[in-house]
Amino acid sequence: MMYEYWLAAIPKLSDKKKMLLRKKIGTGKDIFYIEETKLMTHEFLNRDDVNTIMQAQKSRNLEEDFQELRRKNIRFLPHFSEEFPKKLLEIPSPPYALYVKGNLPPEDRKAIAIVGARKCTPYGEKYALEYGEKLAQCGISIISGLARGIDGIGQRGALMGKGKTFSVLGCGVDICYPKENRGLYADILEQGGGVLSEFLPGTPPVPQNFPRRNRIISGLSDVVLVMEAREKSGSLITADMALEQGKDIYALPGPVNSSLSQGCNQLIRQGAGILITPEILLEELGICGFPDTVKIDKNKKVLETTENMVYSRLDLYPRNVSSLIEETALSANEVVEVLVSLELKGYVREVSKNYYIKLK
Template identity: 60%
Template sequence: MMYEYWWANVRPLSDKKKMEVRRGIDSAEELYYIEEMKLRMFSCLEEVDIAGILKSRRMWKTKEEYEKLRQLEIEFIPWWSAGYPERLLEISDPPYALYVKGKLPDEKLPSAAIVGARKCSPYGEAQATRYAQELAGRGVQIISGMARGIDGIGQRGALNVRGKTFAVLGCGVDVCYPREHIGLYMDILDHGGGIISELMPGTKPLPWFFPQRNRIISGLSGAVLVMEAREKSGSLITADLALEQGRDVYALPGPVNSALSQGCNRLIKQGAGILLSPEELLEDLAVLGRNKMEKLYENEIKLETKENMVYSCLDFEPKNLDRLIRETKLPVTEVLSVLISLELMGLIREVSKNNYSKII
């Protein structure tokens, strides 16, 4: 894998060219030792690309760099590997590889991005918290960029209800930006979420990385929620990318005389879904959940008899353990065992102590 790590970081080669070359060869190790004459057989490579590859082979300390990656406990996931998110493979310009601390979002579960203004209003802050808590409390994974303002507020809201949240950074995953979000950074990891980037570890946050990372935020999400945005805003870039990727976009309406609501109101005028309440949004996302359930069965992931008995007794509203025991007529130990199994499968969640609800 160390040669794959090298190839992922060859500059100035684009990700698209890296993918095209990698498809035409057995391994990155072969690329590392390939003769210059054979490199020229790839029609996508220009002189500057070939020069960059040859220079990288001379300068890149392959074993040393890969060992640094391992010591940092960062997972390296190239696009062709089994762990790479299928949702990202659907977009037109997927990153060649991802670097992950913690976990990636579970693709069997619904997910939504919550994005918006860095300098948000009390109204935007309250609504971001409200939507994040309601969605995450019902098993929707919250994805954002861990930025100041709406992004960080939404992710904190998800953590408040023991939900899962994932941050896509415009820097290396070992670099906490902004620095004051170090507590949020650590809490995301401690609560089973993940820190994600397409940039190699140690990469500093530079302005042009942030618009680029937005396609990953939208790509990993089933829907994008814009909570507050000015007329010209990075959040609108995410919304545009989401539409290009076939994702649903929702916007929070606001006062017509508020600069922070102009971008959202404009999105609504252009046809974005309007955020009126978390409950209505959850109804929309429930359709995604049903589709996910159907896909599980299409893939022949079947529930055992006892699992099916317990699962069929549950609903999207929490149900107490005692009631489940009465309805299934199973011993308490068996019900608890089945509940753990269903939770590990991503089908249910424990909303509060001994109270369970369906996720999909």
């Protein structure tokens, strides 16, 4: 497998040409020891390709580099490996190999991607968390990109639902990007999920890597959910790739005057499914047997009377304290005390000075 890793790691040689090399010549070891004159006989290789391969044959640290993967608990899975995801072999441009920490999504379970804006609104955040949690509770694998905003929130929801989630990175699997998601990265692995990438360990998260990463997110998924997206965004690239791969797309509708809902509303206009509730989505996908724990409405948990009075008047859009005082006929002190109590319990959030939204 060391020589297969060597072939996968050759820079400036496309995955397609690497696959052709194995088909025409043989194993990675055969290619490592092949002579230049024999390489030149293959028409799909140009002069630069041959020079690249000959230069790679001079590698002196091959064994050491391969052992470093093991020290970092990184698995190397070439496309012909039995463990390589079968779904990825069916997409138009499958990766030559994957690098994996933890586990891969089980082949016998449905997988759903949750993607969306990095700078999401409380509205998008709420539903990414809710869908991630409730779908995971039904045994569905949640696929995403560990990014800020919707991606990471959807994956956090999956962990809250005691399920498994899998991150596809636009960098090496030994690099957590963004850094603020280090806790999420660790929790995903601890809870039996996985982190994977087609990029060599140590590869930095450069912009051109992310569109390539997106085709793997959609490729591993049976369905793609777009929670919030601008008119031109990486999430829509993922949706386009999913359509090309024959996957179903669902989008979260949003206000027509919100730039973060323009991409989703446009997807719906073009025929994407509409996200209304996780229960309805599961019905449409033919997944029954919703666990009893999922059916509990968290908004109906027992609250004090005054808390219910304030909580029931909040929504996903910010409400001012003064309007809550007017509607509840409570004193200013009582309303503020109730809001503080609700915030500590995780029911509400102050999104700007004296403006609150409902979280559950």
